[in-house]
Amino acid sequence: MNATVPVLETQDLTIRFGGHVAVNKVTCAFQPGTLTAIVGPNGAGKTTYFNLISGQLAASAGQVLIRGKDVTRLPASARTQRGLGRAFQLTNLFPNLTVFENIRLAVQARAGAGLSLFTLWTDRRDLMHAAGVILERVRLADKRETVAGALPHGDQRKLEIALLIALEPDVFMFDEPTAGMSMDEVPNVLEIIGELKRDASKTILLVEHKLDVVRSLAGRIIVLHNGALVADGEPAEVMASSIVREAYLGQDFEDA
Amino acid sequence: MLSRVLSGDYPRSPILTAALLVILFALALAPFLFPGAQPLNVAAKICVFVLLVASYDLLLGYTGIVSFAHTMFFGIGGYGAAIVLSRLGPSWSALALGIIAAIVVAGTLALLIGLFSLRVRAIFFAMITLAVATAFLVLASQLSGFTGGEDGLNYSVPEILRPSFRLFDAPLFGTVVNGRIITYYIVFFAALAGFLLLLRVVNSPFGSVLQAIRENEFRAEALGYPVVVYRSIASVVSAVMAALAGFLLALWLRYTGPDTTLSFAIMIDVLLMVVIGGMGTLYGAVIGATLMTVAESYLQTILGSLGKLGAGAGIPFVSTLLSADRWLLWLGILFILSVYFFPTGIVGKLRTHWLNRKNKALQKRSGSASNK
Numbered sequence: 058m059n060a061t062v063p064v065l066e067t068q069d070l071t072i073r074f075g076g077h078v079a080v081n082k083v084t085c086a087f088q089p090g091t092l093t094a095i096v097g098p099n100g101a102g103k104t105t106y107f108n109l110i111s112g113q114l115a116a117s118a119g120q121v122l123i124r125g126k127d128v129t130r131l132p133a134s135a136r137t138q139r140g141l142g143r144a145f146q147l148t149n150l151f152p153n154l155t156v157f158e159n160i161r162l163a164v165q166a167r168a169g170a171g172l173s174l175f176t177l178w179t180d181r182r183d184l185m186h187a188a189g190v191i192l193e194r195v196r197l198a199d200k201r202e203t204v205a206g207a208l209p210h211g212d213q214r215k216l217e218i219a220l221l222i223a224l225e226p227d228v229f230m231f232d233e234p235t236a237g238m239s240m241d242e243v244p245n246v247l248e249i250i251g252e253l254k255r256d257a258s259k260t261i262l263l264v265e266h267k268l269d270v271v272r273s274l275a276g277r278i279i280v281l282h283n284g285a286l287v288a289d290g291e292p293a294e295v296m297a298s299s300i301v302r303e304a305y306l307g308q309d310f311e312d313a
Numbered sequence: 314m315l316s317r318v319l320s321g322d323y324p325r326s327p328i329l330t331a332a333l334l335v336i337l338f339a340l341a342l343a344p345f346l347f348p349g350a351q352p353l354n355v356a357a358k359i360c361v362f363v364l365l366v367a368s369y370d371l372l373l374g375y376t377g378i379v380s381f382a383h384t385m386f387f388g389i390g391g392y393g394a395a396i397v398l399s400r401l402g403p404s405w406s407a408l409a410l411g412i413i414a415a416i417v418v419a420g421t422l423a424l425l426i427g428l429f430s431l432r433v434r435a436i437f438f439a440m441i442t443l444a445v446a447t448a449f450l451v452l453a454s455q456l457s458g459f460t461g462g463e464d465g466l467n468y469s470v471p472e473i474l475r476p477s478f479r480l481f482d483a484p485l486f487g488t489v490v491n492g493r494i495i496t497y498y499i500v501f502f503a504a505l506a507g508f509l510l511l512l513r514v515v516n517s518p519f520g521s522v523l524q525a526i527r528e529n530e531f532r533a534e535a536l537g538y539p540v541v542v543y544r545s546i547a548s549v550v551s552a553v554m555a556a557l558a559g560f561l562l563a564l565w566l567r568y569t570g571p572d573t574t575l576s577f578a579i580m581i582d583v584l585l586m587v588v589i590g591g592m593g594t595l596y597g598a599v600i601g602a603t604l605m606t607v608a609e610s611y612l613q614t615i616l617g618s619l620g621k622l623g624a625g626a627g628i629p630f631v632s633t634l635l636s637a638d639r640w641l642l643w644l645g646i647l648f649i650l651s652v653y654f655f656p657t658g659i660v661g662k663l664r665t666h667w668l669n670r671k672n673k674a675l676q677k678r679s680g681s682a683s684n685k
C-alpha cells in the first residue's frame with residue numbers, strides 16, 4: 058500500500074446544467090484517516106459535488122479517482138462496491154419497507170449477497186443479526202417494524218445514517234446529517250461520526266453548516282463557492298482567511 | 314416443511330387461505346370432481362394462467378417493470394412445443410428439445426431486451442417491449458412455412474398423452490384415466506412447481522432487492538446494487554416461466570397459433586388478472602387467473618341465457634346488455650370496479666382486512682388489561 062495515493066481524488070471535476078456551472082474544476086484529494094468538512098452557502102454546489110463523486114450525476118469534465126483508479130465512467134453501484142458510501146441530504150429511503158428491511162438491504166449489499174435467487178433471505182441469520190446491531194446503534198430498535206415512510210423526519214435522518222454505516226465503506230460521505238434533527242438527537246449522530254473517525258483507515262467527508270460541529274470534528278475544511286473550491290486548509294486557517302469571510306462565513310463567524 | 318415449500322410466505326388472511334386451498338384441491342382433483350372435456354379444459358387453462366400471471370407479477374408487482382412483451386415469451390414456449398412436435402414427430406425427445414430451445418430463446422431475448430433497454434425510463438421501456446412484441450407477432454404470422462402463419466400449427470403429442478391412451482383398464486373413481494388426464498396432471502404439477510419456484514425467488518435475497526428497486530431504484534443503485542443487472546435477471550426468470558406456461562398450453566391444446574399465445578387480447582387478460590388478484594403478492598395470480606378464466610369461460614354462456622330470458626320477458630334493452638358478445642363490456646366494468654374498490658387487488662384487500670381485525674383485537678385486549 059502506498060500511503061501517498063489518496064483514497065479519493067477529484068481532478069478538475071466539473072458539471073454544467075445548461076449554461077450554469079454547478080461544480081467548477083474542483084481538484085481535491087482525500088487521505089485515509091481524515092475528516093474533511095465541506096462548507097459553503099446554499100447552492101454552492103456541495104451536494105452536486107457529492108453526486109459527482111458517488112456517481113449519481115455524470116461529470117461534464119474532469120475525473121473522479123478511487124485509490125488512483127479512474128471511476129468517472131462507472132455507475133453509482135460500481136463506485137459503492139469500490140468503497141464509497143453516501144448518505145443523502147434529502148432523505149432517500151425505501152418508503153414502504155420496514156426500518157429493519159431498509160437496513161438489512163444495505164447490509165446485504167455490503168455482503169454482496171443479493172444475487173442469490175433460490176435461498177431465503179431469512180436464512181441469512183448473519184445479515185439479520187448485523188442489521189439488528191446497526192438498528193441499536195442508531196437508536197431505532199423500537200421502530201424496527203415501522204415502514205420507513207411513516208417515520209418522523211428525525212428518525213428518517215437516523216435511518217439514512219444507518220444505511221451508510223451498514224455499507225461499511227472506506228469513504229463516508231455525510232450530507233448535512235443533522236439538518237432538521239431536534240437538538241437532543243444531534244449528539245447521537247455526532248457520537249457516531251466521532252466513532253467512525255477514530256478508525257484510522259476510514260475517510261470522512263462531511264457537509265455541515267453547524268460551525269461548532271465542524272470545528273470540533275474536522276481536521277480540514279474546504280470551502281465551495283459558486284461551484285469553485287475557494288479555500289482549503291486547517292479549520293483555524295480557513296476560518297481566518299479573508300476570502301472565506303467575504304465569500305460566506307462572515308456572519309456565521311460573528312455568531313459563533 | 315410447509316414453510317420451506319411456501320418460502321415462508323403465507324397467505325396472511327384466513328379467507329385467502331381458504332380460497333387458495335379450495336382452488337388447489339379443485340385443480341388437483343379436477344378430472345375426478347368435474348367430469349367432461351369443458352371443465353377440464355377450464356382447469357388446465359387456469360393452471361397455465363396462474364403460472365403466466367405469476368411470472369408477470371414478478372416483473373410488474375415486484376420489480377415495477379411494465380412490459381407488453383410477456384405474451385411473446387408465452388408464445389415462444391408455445392411455438393417451441395408446436396414446431397418440434399410438428400417437425401420431429403410426437404416423441405419425448407422432441408418435447409425435451411422443444412422446452413430447452415424455448416427456454417434458451419426466451420431467456421436470451423429477455424436478457425438482450427433488458428440489457429439494451431432497461432436503462433431507459435419505464436414508459437420508453439414499455440413502448441420498446443410493445444414494438445418488439447408486435448414485430449414478433451408479425452414475424453410469426455408471416456413465416457407461415459415455419460409457424461403455420463395465421464392458421465397456426467396442429468400436431469400430435471406422444472402416445473401416452475393422447476385421448477385414446479388408457480392408463481388403467483378399469484376406471485378410477487368412476488373416471489377413465491386417459492392420456493388427456495395424464496396431460497392435465499403434467500400441466501398441473503409443472504405449473505405448481507413453477508409457481509412455488511417463483512414464490513422462492515421473491516422471498517430470496519434477490520427478491521428483496523427487486524422490491525427495493527421498485528421502491529427506490531436510485532437508492533438501490535447507491536447501495537451498490539446494479540439496477541440494470543437485477544432487472545435483467547428478473548426479466549429472464551419471468552420470461553423463462555412464461556415460456557414454460559406457453560409450452561404447457563401447447564401440450565394441452567395440441568394446437569398453437571397467434572390467437573392462443575401471442576395476441577394482445579391475452580396480454581390484456583394477464584394485466585387484468587394481475588391487477589384484480591393483487592400486484593406484488595403472487596397469490597393474487599392464483600385468485601386473478603382463477604376468477605377471470607372461470608368468468609370468461611362461463612360468463613358468455615350465463616349472459617347468453619340471461620339475455621334470452623330477458624328477450625323472452627320482453628325487455629329488449631336488458632337482452633341487448635346481456636347478450637353473449639357483451640361480455641367484454643362486463644369484464645371492463647368488473648375491472649373498473651375492482652380497481653376502484655380494491656386498488657391493492659383482492660389479496661391486498663383481504664390481507665389489510667385481516668391485519669386490521671388482528672390489531673383491533675390486540676388493542677381491545679391491551680385496553681382491558683390496562684383497565685384492571
Ligand SMILES: Nc1ncnc2c1ncn2[C@@H]1O[C@H](COP(=O)(O)OP(=O)(O)O)[C@@H](O)[C@H]1O
Binds near residue numbers: 098
Ligand atoms: N439536477 C440539476 N439540474 C439543474 N440544476 C441543478 C441540479 N442539481 C443542482 N443544480 C444546481 O446546482 C447548484 C448547486 O446545488 P447544490 O449542489 O444542491 O448546492 P448545495 O448542496 O451546496 O446547497 C444550485 O444552483 C442548483 O440549483
Ligand SMILES: [Mg+2]
Binds near residue numbers: 103104105232
Ligand atoms: Mg446540499
